Amino acid sequence: MRLLEYQSKRLFSSVGIKTPxxxxxxxxxxxxxxxxxxxxxxxxxxxxxxxxxxxxxxxxxxxxxxxxxxxxxxxxxxxxxxxxxxxxxxxxAAPYQKELYVSIVLDRGLRRFILIASAEGGIEVESSGGRLTVPLQDGQVSKESAKELGGKLGLGGASLDDFVDIAVKLSTLSSKIEAVLSEINPLAVLRDGRLVALDAKVDVDDSAIFRHPELAQFSAAESLEAEAAKEGFAFVELDGSLAVIGNGAGLVLSTLDLVVDNGGKPACFLDLGGGASKDRIYAALELVNRFPKASKILLNVFGGITRCTDVALGVREAYEKGVISKPLAARISGAGQEEALQILRGLPVKVYTTIEETLKAAMT
Amino acid sequence: MNPQSLDMLLDSAGLPIIVQGITGKIGSLHTELMLEYGTKVVGGVVPGKGGQSVHGVPVFNTVKEAVAVTSAKASINFVPAAFFFGAAEEAVRSGLKLTVAITEQVPVRDTLKLLKLSEENNATVIGPNTPGVIVPSRTKIGIMPPDPFEKGKVAVFSRSGTLMYEVAYHLSRSGFGQAIALGIGGDPINCTNLIECLDWVHGRKDIEAVVVVGEIGGDVEEKAVEHLSKKGNRKPMVAYVAGRYAPKEKKMGHAGAIILGSYGTAESKIKTFEGAGIPVALRPAEIPVKLGQVLKR
The missing domain is CATH 3.30.1490.20 (ATP-grasp fold, A domain)
Structure with missing residues (x-):
C-alpha cells in the first residue's frame, strides 16, 4: 500500500523525523x-x-x-x-543549501533490506550513479554504520548527528509498519546544517497490513480495484477496450502480451486467483461487465484444480442472471473441457480450447 | 537452499511427506489429490486436531510428533498467512530438510526470517506463494493438476503457477517430458531462488535441458544469467518472460510482479537472456519449438 506524502510524513513525525x-x-x-x-x-x-x-x-x-x-x-x-x-x-518553504537522498528498501536480489544514501537528492537521483548502499541485519540500521555512511556523504557536525538519528529512526519505522520502501528524497540540509525530510514516500507490505490496524485510516477510497480486492481478485486498469480475465497472474500477464501482439488493446488485467469456482467466475464477469472502458471480454482459463465445468457453470449463470451484456470470448482448456463446451451450448459466448482461436474471435 | 533436498526428492522412490494445515478446505482437497497421484502423504499436522484423520492420513498436533511416528522427510505447508511463519519454523526446527510453502500473501519480513532460519538449518524451503514441485509420474508436492505433466528430461522453473501448467502442457504435447517442474514463487522474495535452482540442475546428469518461465518484476532472471555467464557452461536452455505489455508501478497479481521505474521490465530480462545466447519464446506454445532448435531435434 503506497501512502501519500502527507500520510508518510505523519508517520515520520510519529518517530521523531523532522518534516516541514x-x-x-x-x-x-x-x-x-x-x-x-x-x-x-x-x-x-x-x-x-x-x-x-x-x-x-x-x-x-x-x-x-x-x-x-x-x-x-x-x-x-x-x-x-x-x-x-x-x-x-x-x-x-524553508530555504536550504543542499539535497541528500536516503531510503530503506527491500533488495530482491540480496534478499535483504538495504539502506541507500546519496549526496545528491532531488528528482534525478534514480538515474545518478553516486549511490551508497549498506545491507541491513534484520532491517535495522546501527548508529555506527549510519555514522560511517554519513561521513562518506561528506557530512559533519549537526548534519552528521541528524543523519544518524534519521537513518536509525527510519529503519525503526520501516520495521514497525512493515514497509517495503521508506524514502526521503530530498532530505534537505538547512542553512544551519540541520536536516529535514522535504518529501516522504512509504510503501507498506500489502501482505502484512492485516496486522497493522493503525494503518487502516490510510487505505484508498472505493474503486473498482478495491471492490475487486474484496472479492480476492487482482485487478489493474489499463488503457484499451478488451477486458482480460484469467486464472493465475502469470497466465493473465501472458494473455495481455498475446492480445497486444495481435493488435488488441487490453482494458484491464483481472487475475481470478487459484481455485476459481463457479461463484468467482460469475463475480468476475459481473464486475468487468460494469467496467466502462471494457467493450469486450476475453476469459482465459487453464483448468486443472479449477474445474472446466465449474468455469462453464459460472459463465452460464452470468448469462441467466443477465449480468453479461458485452461480447465474451472464452478459452477453456484442461480436464473436463468437452463437458464445459456442452454446458455453454446455445449461449452467446464464443468458446474455444486454444488461446489463438479465442483471440481471433475476441478481436472480430 | 540445500541442493541435497532436491536430490532427495528426485532420487527417492517415494518421499514421505506431511501436510501442515491438512484439515483446512485446501489442505484436505490437495491431500486427496496428492495421494491419488501417488505422493506418499504419511501424516498431517494441525495444532489441537491430533488424533483425527483426513483421507486416511493421521493428524498430529506437532511436526515433531508427526516426524517421530511417520519418519516424514518433507512438508507441504497450507497454513494461512497469519500463522504461516510459526508452522514453517516448526518444520525446519524439527529437522525437515524440505518444505514446500504454498501459502499466499505471506508478509515479506516473515519470508526473510524463514529464509535465514532455513539457511542456518541447512534446509530448503520452496516458496512461499508457489504451486509446489512435481516429479512427473512419481510424486507431486503441490497443487498442480497432473494432466499437463509427463515424465522426461527437462527441468521447468517458473515464477508463476498456471503458466507453469500451460508451459508443461505444450512441452508434453511436443514430446518434451519433464524431470521436474518447480514453482519458485510469485513473491518478491523466494526462499529458493532461480540461481539456486540453476546451480542444482547443473549437477544433475538426468536433466538434459532447462526451461525458465520468468515474469516482470525484480532482477532474478538478469542475476541468474550473469551467474551462469560467470560459471561458463550451462545446460541447454530456453526462456519465456510474461508481461511485455504490463504497465509500470502496478502490482500484476503476484506481489513480485511489479515494474519500478526501469527495474523489472520484461524487455531487460529478454535482452539479458538473448545476450547470453538463451532463446526467448514469445508465447508459451513457442517454447517447445525453441527447445527443439536448441537440442537440434
Whole structure:
C-alpha cells in the first residue's frame, strides 16, 4: 500500500523525523488559512501517489497571498499519471543549501533490506550513479554504520548527528509498519546544517497490513480495484477496450502480451486467483461487465484444480442472471473441457480450447 | 537452499511427506489429490486436531510428533498467512530438510526470517506463494493438476503457477517430458531462488535441458544469467518472460510482479537472456519449438 506524502510524513513525525510545518487542504479556504498560519512563502504539493510530481507541475511555490487561490486551483485540477489529488499539502518553504537522498528498501536480489544514501537528492537521483548502499541485519540500521555512511556523504557536525538519528529512526519505522520502501528524497540540509525530510514516500507490505490496524485510516477510497480486492481478485486498469480475465497472474500477464501482439488493446488485467469456482467466475464477469472502458471480454482459463465445468457453470449463470451484456470470448482448456463446451451450448459466448482461436474471435 | 533436498526428492522412490494445515478446505482437497497421484502423504499436522484423520492420513498436533511416528522427510505447508511463519519454523526446527510453502500473501519480513532460519538449518524451503514441485509420474508436492505433466528430461522453473501448467502442457504435447517442474514463487522474495535452482540442475546428469518461465518484476532472471555467464557452461536452455505489455508501478497479481521505474521490465530480462545466447519464446506454445532448435531435434 503506497501512502501519500502527507500520510508518510505523519508517520515520520510519529518517530521523531523532522518534516516541514504544514497542513492538508481540501478546499481553497483551507489553503488560505494554512498559508496565514505558516507564513509565506508556502509550497503547494499535489497528493497523488505517483513519481515526477514536480516536473508535471504538481508542486508550486507561492510567494504572494494574491496568487494562492489560482495556484491552488491549478494544482488541485491537474491530473498526474491519470490521477487527480483529493487533497493538497500546504507547507512552509524553508530555504536550504543542499539535497541528500536516503531510503530503506527491500533488495530482491540480496534478499535483504538495504539502506541507500546519496549526496545528491532531488528528482534525478534514480538515474545518478553516486549511490551508497549498506545491507541491513534484520532491517535495522546501527548508529555506527549510519555514522560511517554519513561521513562518506561528506557530512559533519549537526548534519552528521541528524543523519544518524534519521537513518536509525527510519529503519525503526520501516520495521514497525512493515514497509517495503521508506524514502526521503530530498532530505534537505538547512542553512544551519540541520536536516529535514522535504518529501516522504512509504510503501507498506500489502501482505502484512492485516496486522497493522493503525494503518487502516490510510487505505484508498472505493474503486473498482478495491471492490475487486474484496472479492480476492487482482485487478489493474489499463488503457484499451478488451477486458482480460484469467486464472493465475502469470497466465493473465501472458494473455495481455498475446492480445497486444495481435493488435488488441487490453482494458484491464483481472487475475481470478487459484481455485476459481463457479461463484468467482460469475463475480468476475459481473464486475468487468460494469467496467466502462471494457467493450469486450476475453476469459482465459487453464483448468486443472479449477474445474472446466465449474468455469462453464459460472459463465452460464452470468448469462441467466443477465449480468453479461458485452461480447465474451472464452478459452477453456484442461480436464473436463468437452463437458464445459456442452454446458455453454446455445449461449452467446464464443468458446474455444486454444488461446489463438479465442483471440481471433475476441478481436472480430 | 540445500541442493541435497532436491536430490532427495528426485532420487527417492517415494518421499514421505506431511501436510501442515491438512484439515483446512485446501489442505484436505490437495491431500486427496496428492495421494491419488501417488505422493506418499504419511501424516498431517494441525495444532489441537491430533488424533483425527483426513483421507486416511493421521493428524498430529506437532511436526515433531508427526516426524517421530511417520519418519516424514518433507512438508507441504497450507497454513494461512497469519500463522504461516510459526508452522514453517516448526518444520525446519524439527529437522525437515524440505518444505514446500504454498501459502499466499505471506508478509515479506516473515519470508526473510524463514529464509535465514532455513539457511542456518541447512534446509530448503520452496516458496512461499508457489504451486509446489512435481516429479512427473512419481510424486507431486503441490497443487498442480497432473494432466499437463509427463515424465522426461527437462527441468521447468517458473515464477508463476498456471503458466507453469500451460508451459508443461505444450512441452508434453511436443514430446518434451519433464524431470521436474518447480514453482519458485510469485513473491518478491523466494526462499529458493532461480540461481539456486540453476546451480542444482547443473549437477544433475538426468536433466538434459532447462526451461525458465520468468515474469516482470525484480532482477532474478538478469542475476541468474550473469551467474551462469560467470560459471561458463550451462545446460541447454530456453526462456519465456510474461508481461511485455504490463504497465509500470502496478502490482500484476503476484506481489513480485511489479515494474519500478526501469527495474523489472520484461524487455531487460529478454535482452539479458538473448545476450547470453538463451532463446526467448514469445508465447508459451513457442517454447517447445525453441527447445527443439536448441537440442537440434
Amino acid at each position: 510545518r504544514g497542513s492538508v487542504a481540501r478546499v481553497e479556504q483551507d489553503a488560505v488559512d494554512a498559508a496565514r498560519r505558516l507564513g509565506l512563502p508556502v509550497v503547494l504539493k499535489s497528493q497523488v501517489a505517483v513519481g515526477g510530481r514536480g516536473k508535471a507541475g504538481g508542486i508550486v511555490k507561492v510567494d504572494r497571498e494574491s496568487d494562492l487561490s489560482e495556484s491552488f486551483r491549478r494544482v488541485k485540477n491537474l491530473a498526474i499519471g491519470g490521477l487527480r489529488p483529493e487533497v493538497i499539502l500546504v507547507e512552509e
